[in-house]
Amino acid sequence: MWRFIAGRLLQAIPVILAVITVTFFLVRVAPGGPFDSEKAVIPEVKAALEAQYRLDLPLGQQYLAYLADLAKGELGPSFKYPGRSVNELIAAGLPATAELGAYALLVAVVLGGLAGVIASLKPNSAQDYIPMSVAMIGICMPTFLLGPLLVLLFGIHLEWLPVAGWGDMPGDKILPSLTLGAAYAAYIARLSRAGMLEVMSQDYIRTARAKGLPEWQVVTRHALRGGLIPVVAFLGPAFAGLLAGSFVVETIFQIPGLGRFYVQAAFNRDYTMILGTTVFLSTLIVLFNLLSDVLAAWLNPRLRAQFGEA
Amino acid sequence: MTATTITDATLAEQGTSLWQDAWRRLRKNRLALFGLAVLSTFIVIALVTPWIAPYAYDAQNLDLGASPPSAEHWLGTDIFGRDLLTQIMFGGRISLAVGFVATAVALVIGVTWGAVAGYMGGRVDAVMMRLVDILYALPFMIFIVLLMVVFGRNLLLLFLAIGAVEWLTMARIMRGQVQSLRQQEFVEAAISLGLSPATIVRRHLVPNALGPIIVYTTLTIPSVMLLEAFLSFLGLGVQPPATSWGLLISYGAETMEEYPWLLIFPGAALTLTLFSLNFLGDGLRDALDVRGSGD
Numbered sequence: 001m002w003r004f005i006a007g008r009l010l011q012a013i014p015v016i017l018a019v020i021t022v023t024f025f026l027v028r029v030a031p032g033g034p035f036d037s038e039k040a041v042i043p044e045v046k047a048a049l050e051a052q053y054r055l056d057l058p059l060g061q062q063y064l065a066y067l068a069d070l071a072k073g074e075l076g077p078s079f080k081y082p083g084r085s086v087n088e089l090i091a092a093g094l095p096a097t098a099e100l101g102a103y104a105l106l107v108a109v110v111l112g113g114l115a116g117v118i119a120s121l122k123p124n125s126a127q128d129y130i131p132m133s134v135a136m137i138g139i140c141m142p143t144f145l146l147g148p149l150l151v152l153l154f155g156i157h158l159e160w161l162p163v164a165g166w167g168d169m170p171g172d173k174i175l176p177s178l179t180l181g182a183a184y185a186a187y188i189a190r191l192s193r194a195g196m197l198e199v200m201s202q203d204y205i206r207t208a209r210a211k212g213l214p215e216w217q218v219v220t221r222h223a224l225r226g227g228l229i230p231v232v233a234f235l236g237p238a239f240a241g242l243l244a245g246s247f248v249v250e251t252i253f254q255i256p257g258l259g260r261f262y263v264q265a266a267f268n269r270d271y272t273m274i275l276g277t278t279v280f281l282s283t284l285i286v287l288f289n290l291l292s293d294v295l296a297a298w299l300n301p302r303l304r305a306q307f308g309e310a
Numbered sequence: 311m312t313a314t315t316i317t318d319a320t321l322a323e324q325g326t327s328l329w330q331d332a333w334r335r336l337r338k339n340r341l342a343l344f345g346l347a348v349l350s351t352f353i354v355i356a357l358v359t360p361w362i363a364p365y366a367y368d369a370q371n372l373d374l375g376a377s378p379p380s381a382e383h384w385l386g387t388d389i390f391g392r393d394l395l396t397q398i399m400f401g402g403r404i405s406l407a408v409g410f411v412a413t414a415v416a417l418v419i420g421v422t423w424g425a426v427a428g429y430m431g432g433r434v435d436a437v438m439m440r441l442v443d444i445l446y447a448l449p450f451m452i453f454i455v456l457l458m459v460v461f462g463r464n465l466l467l468l469f470l471a472i473g474a475v476e477w478l479t480m481a482r483i484m485r486g487q488v489q490s491l492r493q494q495e496f497v498e499a500a501i502s503l504g505l506s507p508a509t510i511v512r513r514h515l516v517p518n519a520l521g522p523i524i525v526y527t528t529l530t531i532p533s534v535m536l537l538e539a540f541l542s543f544l545g546l547g548v549q550p551p552a553t554s555w556g557l558l559i560s561y562g563a564e565t566m567e568e569y570p571w572l573l574i575f576p577g578a579a580l581t582l583t584l585f586s587l588n589f590l591g592d593g594l595r596d597a598l599d600v601r602g603s604g605d
Contacts, residue, residue, distance in 0.1 A: 015444055026456060140584040142536055144543040144556075145577040148563035156567055244451035247544060252563065262452075263544055266459040274459070278452055 342593020415473025420480025
């Protein structure tokens with residue numbers, strides 16, 4: 001097991017390094033410097049600015065200096081907001097995004113898992129078709145459409161919930177979390193249904209039933225663990241998707257989070273901010289993928305044995 | 311050349327029987343047929359839009375402004391008095407074009423990559439697939455946003471960027487197929503006939519892996535279209551004066567409080583298309599009897 005984790009960690013390093021390198025050079029070869037928009041900057045000022053952001057050094061040296069900074073955990077100063085570092089900006093945006101992501105994940109796992117398990121208990125009945133049809137809608141309905149529609153219905157038409165904001169009014173976290181979590185709830189419903197159906201036909205479930213266990217105990221104590229492995233394995237990719245989805249959801253609901261900062265930085269050509277956020281988010285995603293793989297392997301005895309041998 | 315003609319003829323015959331078989335099964339799947347019908351209709355409409363659109367694409371009517379659906383404007387008009395149906399028809403051309411072209415890019419890269427890796431085997435395979443593994447772990451959504459920012463927002467780049475992301479799964483599926491196919495006798499026969507690896511891959515391996523390729527292609531198109539709409543919604547995809555369903559949805563979302571139809575109709579067009587493609591893909595998977603992906 002430990003070898004498996006160590007091996008995956010070693011694999012993660014080149015990925016993160018590749019992200020840093022590709023992003024760094026992409027941003028640097030981009031046409032149009034960050035100070036081009038300011039009209040008629042005095043050459044001396046421009047030179048001073050470029051020195052401050054190390055733009056006057058050769059590209060290779062800039063890259064090495066950036067890596068050295070990263071090793072110390074410093075992401076550099078922001079282009080757009082002079083005097084503030086990218087670290088500070090990320091720290092300012094992270095809490096809202098993390099909270100939104102956690103709620104959305106909760107929505108996805110609880111709603112999706114429940115729907116999938118319920119559907120799997122009576123396959124090809126109404127109990128199966130109804131949640132699965134809703135799940136299909138959830139998969140086909142993009143976040144940026146679902147969000148405005150929910151706002152239209154619950155915010156504007158019914159006036160049950162606030163239309164935007166984060167932590168300003170009671171209940172304003174409900175719609176964003178639902179919007180972001182919905183698509184993943186739908187995927188998880190499909191995955192857990194398929195996983196449960198496969199597990200429920202196994203011999204050990206028949207044994208559990210033969211022992212005379214009540215059906216709910218068969219499900220909760222024996223089937224769930226195996227049936228939900230695909231869901232756990234899906235959590236890694238889902239996390240990456242949630243982060244991307246947070247770009248849209250934070251824009252729709254005007255949440256001051258990392259996703260909105262990223263999109264703004266993209267429009268402002270705030271290169272250090274784009275670079276820093278990309279590196280930060282990518283590292284998070286890679287680590288989360290790792291975590292989800294390890295968890296899935298730990299839940300699956302067959303896989304565990306395989307890694308023990310390898 | 312004679313040899314080529316013979317292979318072509320055999321291929322065509324196999325293809326037909328595969329399709330006849332699949333079609334028989336697909337016909338029983340009502341949701342898939344519905345998807346096929348909707349999709350064909352939308353594609354035909356997209357092709358003939360310039361001739362049948364009720365209004366000119368850039369026709370404005372500032373006096374009219376935003377109006378709800380009526381006899382003159384079936385789906386209403388936007389704040390500039392532009393006919394929404396016309397906008398949706400022209401937007402659909404772009405959304406569908408991105409879906410199909412970017413998927414084609416992914417298809418070509420993925421099939422080639424997977425076939426070469428699977429056919430060569432050994433170290434070449436290990437290196438090529440390890441690269442796929444590494445790329446898989448990259449947060450691509452963030453990269454596409456980055457690409458669109460860095461290189462300006464042009465449509466060609468959008469095709470390439472999306473296609474470059476979506477080929478990975480295709481490569482894995484293709485490699486799995488080729489690996490199992492190349493053990494079979496007809497490939498050994500082809501090798502002993504002295505055919506070059508490139509010919510074997512093109513003439514014998516790719517046609518035999520057509521089922522999974524078609525199924526996965528059908529399922530890639532909706533995810534590509536979703537990606538385009540996502541980028542356009544953020545303002546990083548299709549740029550005005552061109553339009554797409556994602557862009558129309560983003561305009562609609564801005565004014566939904568006063569003019570909800572501007573959000574609902576483009577949204578319905580996109581959702582219906584995605585629905586159809588997913589149903590068709592699921593149906594084809596059953597009809598062509600394709601098991602899960604090949605990795």
